[in-house]
Amino acid sequence: MFLSPLSLVNILFALASFGEVIDQNEAIKSNEDPLIYSLLEENQRIEILDNFEVIHKIEQKHTILSHEGLRHAFTSIFYDKLNSIENFQLQVIDPASGKTLSKAKTKDMVDAAIYSRSSIFDDNRHKYYEVKSHQFPVEVHVEIETKASSNFQLDEWVPVHYYNQKVTKSTLTVVYPEQIGLRYKALNLLGEHTEKKNGNQIEMTWVETDLPVQLPDLKKEDDHKLLLAPLSFALGDYVGTMEDWAGLAAWQYKLNEGRRSLSEDFEEKLHEMVAGAESDFEKVQILYDYLQKNYRYVSIQLGIGGWQTMSASDVVSYAYGDCKGLTNLMQAMLKAVNIPSNYTLVYAGENADDIETDLPSNQFNHVILQVPLQDGKDPVWLECTSNSLPAGFLGSFTKNRHVLVITEDGGYLTKTPSYNSFDWNAIHSQNEVKIDGSGNATIATQMKIDGNFAEDLLGVQRYLDSREQKDYLHRNSPVSGLVINEYQLELERKDSLLIAGLSYDGFIQRFVQNTAKRMILKPFLGKLTEDMLVNNSLMQVDEYQIELPEVMEAENLAELLVLEEEGVHVTLSSSLEGKNLSVNREIKLSLSDDFSEEDKEELIRKINALGSTNFYFIKNTSALTHE
Known part of the structure; x- marks a missing residue:
């Protein structure tokens, strides 16, 4: 990553939050x-x-x-x-x-x-x-x-x-x-x-x-x-000139001209690596994977070097580079195997504001790579500073914002993918719960988490040790009071899609409340949060198979609850056969871009209200006297 020049008078505590009460x-x-x-x-x-x-x-x-x-x-x-x-x-x-x-x-x-x-x-x-x-x-x-x-x-x-x-x-x-x-x-x-x-x-x-x-x-x-x-x-x-975006792009192209040369030996090695690939996308995957495994990211901020990249050959020699150097090397490697790509300027940051598109100027602090594909397919975007994201997935750091694509003829403004379809925002959990006579329960859960949500777990896997990972899972468990005994977290790539698989076994003390005649099952479905709707899209399915300690009669079981609005479909179904209770919730949300934060808060409240009622079960009282 490069830093755009900082304000000449940078007040470090500007816009800090002062909550103190003073006389x-x-x-x-x-x-x-x-x-x-x-x-x-x-x-x-x-x-x-x-x-x-x-x-x-x-x-x-x-x-x-x-x-x-x-x-x-x-x-x-x-x-x-x-x-x-x-x-x-x-x-x-x-x-x-x-x-x-x-x-x-x-x-x-x-x-x-x-x-x-x-x-x-x-x-x-x-x-x-x-x-x-x-x-x-x-x-x-x-x-x-x-x-x-x-x-x-x-x-x-x-x-x-x-x-x-x-x-x-x-x-x-x-x-x-x-x-x-x-x-x-x-x-x-x-x-x-x-x-x-x-x-x-x-x-x-x-x-x-x-x-x-x-x-x-x-x-x-x-x-x-x-x-x-x-x-x-x-x-x-x-x-250069900044009268339009093409002028700024042309200046950036000139600044890096002649810095993508690679040795003949290295180019020959690249050809060997992709020799068996059947498509350009597969070649991109192979070379991107090679970049991720063999070159590390560092920041280099020296004068004009904040904007001008290292040469590709230097990055190969040193085995490191900043966002400019790694992106430039990836572009050079693709060029060596006859795949064109475009160096691209972006303002990066978690939930960062978009640039002012009507004021062509330096509003950028990072570089990524755009790889156009043939046959009208969407381009592949590469975050070359990441050694874990799949090819084609930029993650939250640079998604859904305007970028300046640099081409030999100048350049143009476009937008990175928003990853707002169901494929990129899916959670599916299957839970088996067994309740004992004392009201405690064991739970075995398997979850499949796709796209944006999997990115969060990628950070958990990479940056937290096993104790910290378990603490994270405890804090974010949908079931209150869960104590995890064993867990397994695996991440894989399916083309551009990042997929997380999470499974765990745990124990929940006082999962239900017992009286002499009734068992009360408190709400246990995970609550929807604002963070889950950042992308205006969600496909979530939660399936619970709950084994009661004995055969009971359901007192207030609602077979089907439905919330239906424009872009919103939520169902909550439950059934009881013998001592086996099934509870399934399905949430499908596809919200428009102009859906306000206030509307989201109200929608979240209504969805969470669907699963907020206690379940009451009447026990077999033939052997009991009085409550």
């Missing part, structure tokens, strides 16, 4: 208004030079009202080979007396590396300074100047940096040469925007005043934000 004397608060930990006045100026360098100046005046507000004055400035810190000055002032309490400059900041968990080559660093004070209110005046050698990535402007912060005024001015150009997208801005021209220089200014105080329940899509992107840009010696 009313320590912050501004009325009966209706939220707590305010600090006030902010800020002026930012971004100047793009003719040589594509960017000067970014920031002036801030924080009025810190409480101890919690000190976090708002925490300053962190990113730097690397492409970004430098030109100036930092800070003053802490007593507003009552005007006396300066403390000062700080760049030399007083703490210098630290910014590590990614798997990075071994990295030049990402930051300097930070933490303000300390025991009196309030205090004013913190900050001046920052940074210089970037490239305008490839321009910082987004977010006027409100923190929850519980009152922004009284925030100004952004952007100055740029007309020939370089600039595009922008304003999201939820409430203030003024002006533009003027001085010779060949364009100056744009945005002013936001008296913005609402934000709290942790703020929805991301409601935040105030301005996105910026250049028309023309340069990174190192590579000049």
Whole structure:
């Protein structure tokens, strides 16, 4: 994975959740208004030079009202080979007396590396300074100047940096040469925007005043934000345009040109590996499996190397690479056996937001591979940093989002698979339960779990030891109070589909409640959760064969319960023969993309309500006297 350049002023605790309750004397608060930990006045100026360098100046005046507000004055400035810190000055002032309490400059900041968990080559660093004070209110005046050698990535402007912060005024001015150009997208801005021209220089200014105080329940899509992107840009010696997505793709193609060469010996080895394959997809599977078993992922973030891949031959020599290097090698291997593929940029992350498709710009942090197939078949997508996913399954890290496909002719925007059909969202469980006379029970369960849900168990298998795996199964058991004795978890690939097989034997204490005349079986069906509907699709079948301790009469057995709505079909059936109780639940959900979160919550409530009733059984009382 590569990192897109970080914000030049990266406030590490931005948008952190502060739940502390503080004294009313320590912050501004009325009966209706939220707590305010600090006030902010800020002026930012971004100047793009003719040589594509960017000067970014920031002036801030924080009025810190409480101890919690000190976090708002925490300053962190990113730097690397492409970004430098030109100036930092800070003053802490007593507003009552005007006396300066403390000062700080760049030399007083703490210098630290910014590590990614798997990075071994990295030049990402930051300097930070933490303000300390025991009196309030205090004013913190900050001046920052940074210089970037490239305008490839321009910082987004977010006027409100923190929850519980009152922004009284925030100004952004952007100055740029007309020939370089600039595009922008304003999201939820409430203030003024002006533009003027001085010779060949364009100056744009945005002013936001008296913005609402934000709290942790703020929805991301409601935040105030301005996105910026250049028309023309340069990174190192590579000049490009972002007027459209094809322009950015053409620049990326040029950046990696000539880096896919492999030795003749290695290419010959690849041909031997796929010699018996009967289809292109089978060849892709073979080579992808080889990549997964023989090359490990590391992060490499060195200057332009954050965007330019290692050569394929170097990845072969070192047996490692980042997302760019591994994807580039996979593309080179496929090319060697005459299968075309496309290097593809994506913004990756678990449940990450999609990019702004109407603002061509660098919005990416990862690379995957697209392999078009013949005969109109859907392309095969490869996550080349994974050594466990099957070919054609991207998983939650990059599914269902827009990506920029890089081709020799430029490129185009498309979308990765959503994996929202029943095949990718299926759970089938078979459970045999035996209840003894004391009300305890043993259970033997076999589960088949497909696609997205199997990905979760893949993580359990790979990253948890046996004790942690058992703890995970206990926590996620559909039957409350289950203690697992033995379990077995196996994962396999069926073409692109990941399939998990889980079986376990366990013990449940007090599974039922006994009275003299009745046995009460409490609800035991697993509850549907919001996480299970992330993909708007679910096929779940739960079958229970329950052996009662003796022959009983069912008092309230409902043979069939049905919930039927558009895209929703749920049935719950039960029957009793002798002392054998059968309970089967089938859930089939195929929800539209515009199905709201509130509608999902209500649907989940109704489905769970179907299995929430106790089962009552009348015992054989011929040998009993009175209850």
